[in-house]
Amino acid sequence: MVEKQLKDRIIETALTLFEKYGYHGVTVDRIVAECGASKGGFYHNFKSKDELLYHIHDVFITYVLNKAQEAYVKYKTPTKRLCAIIRSFVRVFHIYKPHITVFNQEAAYLKPEYAEKINEKRERYKQIIFQVLREGIEAKQFRAELSVELAGLSIIGMVNWMYKWYKPDGPMSIEQIAAAFNDLILHSLLTEEAKRDEDISSFLLSRVGDE
Amino acid sequence: MVEKQLKDRIIETALTLFEKYGYHGVTVDRIVAECGASKGGFYHNFKSKDELLYHIHDVFITYVLNKAQEAYVKYKTPTKRLCAIIRSFVRVFHIYKPHITVFNQEAAYLKPEYAEKINEKRERYKQIIFQVLREGIEAKQFRAELSVELAGLSIIGMVNWMYKWYKPDGPMSIEQIAAAFNDLILHSLLTEEAKRDEDISSFLLSRVGDE
DNA sequence: GCATACAGACCAACTAGTCGGTTTGTAATA
DNA sequence: TATTACAAACCGACTAGTTGGTCTGTATGC
Numbered sequence: 501m502v503e504k505q506l507k508d509r510i511i512e513t514a515l516t517l518f519e520k521y522g523y524h525g526v527t528v529d530r531i532v533a534e535c536g537a538s539k540g541g542f543y544h545n546f547k548s549k550d551e552l553l554y555h556i557h558d559v560f561i562t563y564v565l566n567k568a569q570e571a572y573v574k575y576k577t578p579t580k581r582l583c584a585i586i587r588s589f590v591r592v593f594h595i596y597k598p599h600i601t602v603f604n605q606e607a608a609y610l611k612p613e614y615a616e617k618i619n620e621k622r623e624r625y626k627q628i629i630f631q632v633l634r635e636g637i638e639a640k641q642f643r644a645e646l647s648v649e650l651a652g653l654s655i656i657g658m659v660n661w662m663y664k665w666y667k668p669d670g671p672m673s674i675e676q677i678a679a680a681f682n683d684l685i686l687h688s689l690l691t692e693e694a695k696r697d698e699d700i701s702s703f704l705l706s707r708v709g710d711e
Numbered sequence: 712m713v714e715k716q717l718k719d720r721i722i723e724t725a726l727t728l729f730e731k732y733g734y735h736g737v738t739v740d741r742i743v744a745e746c747g748a749s750k751g752g753f754y755h756n757f758k759s760k761d762e763l764l765y766h767i768h769d770v771f772i773t774y775v776l777n778k779a780q781e782a783y784v785k786y787k788t789p790t791k792r793l794c795a796i797i798r799s800f801v802r803v804f805h806i807y808k809p810h811i812t813v814f815n816q817e818a819a820y821l822k823p824e825y826a827e828k829i830n831e832k833r834e835r836y837k838q839i840i841f842q843v844l845r846e847g848i849e850a851k852q853f854r855a856e857l858s859v860e861l862a863g864l865s866i867i868g869m870v871n872w873m874y875k876w877y878k879p880d881g882p883m884s885i886e887q888i889a890a891a892f893n894d895l896i897l898h899s900l901l902t903e904e905a906k907r908d909e910d911i912s913s914f915l916l917s918r919v920g921d922e
Numbered sequence: 923g924c925a926t927a928c929a930g931a932c933c934a935a936c937t938a939g940t941c942g943g944t945t946t947g948t949a950a951t952a
Numbered sequence: 953t954a955t956t957a958c959a960a961a962c963c964g965a966c967t968a969g970t971t972g973g974t975c976t977g978t979a980t981g982c
Binding site for chain 2: 970971972973974975
């Protein structure tokens, strides 16, 4: 029970292959061949190929959900909470890029019983963001005319879309991307008063008053 | 050559099925059964299942690329151009939601020769957006400190992500969504001076000066 | 009579999953 | 320490089912 060598190797190999060729573009035979294992070894560790897919999904969504909850608890104002959540969300791409790609590309192929569990967590994640946005509007930090749903889905969309273009060795560091996203998002959410607040505008790339 | 009855029926059926079950979750047999055709009919109209997938991709990207170019030509200022492009982009979801879902989900499974053609158009689309953003910065309508790439990819991401949540019969009309997106995007891009410009701020949900 | 449009039985290839067997680790016993 | 006992980890040939694609045949229009 202490050794998980093979299981981890299978996951890692599968992740790399799934990211490149898609879930259906990779056979179990190929996975085991590529990581020097066998069919038997695979099915000793996983009930099915579907379970492997579920495992990959679950590792990622569980991690990112925890991070969001931590960020929510750690900070006390809507703006700080939102920025922290987004930063953590963006950061995840540094470690879990293949997971996220599989998560966003192959979720449709999850077996119903697995899909349900994943969707439940995905929904909770969304609700955290909606919650922060609502709090921000109530606190007059975010504009009142915003649609919480639309703003939330926009944020989730722009960050998630990173899986299509983010390269860990690209010209921008993950922290730069996170900062740029926060800048864009806050500019679109903040009220004029909030932008003049020193404490809040520290998350912007350039202060409003600078010009 | 005038009658395309069957071909269109096949595409329509395939689209519905692909959207729901994914490309690999739908067999050719199922497609032809569901639209009252036959294997022979299918392979008379398409060289292969892959070609059908390519066709779906091409119809959508060709359409949306044209719309963006039209919008670019029709308007003369960066802000107007951007808003028109985004509006047209969002509107497409009304007609082509299944196409877009397939486009965003199954592109990885395109055969290399097909993938190349699609990517070329996808790239051109991206470049139009980047171009407008650059023009906006030069014209001092958009903030100078923005990263054109990041801002562009954010926009593309937030709109494309609609395929995950947009329901044609949802509570918001497509025009409302387009307006809300434009509002969010402009707030994140515009300079303070530009926001004070009557002509430009007409694209915002609420004028800056209102409060 | 000839091409186009379509039908449907058929095939070859592929793939997830199985199953009997082997190796490896480990703990109890002598 | 050596030996036995047992279970978990792992192997790989095999299978049963599925799927994209073919091929022969038919009907319809020009």
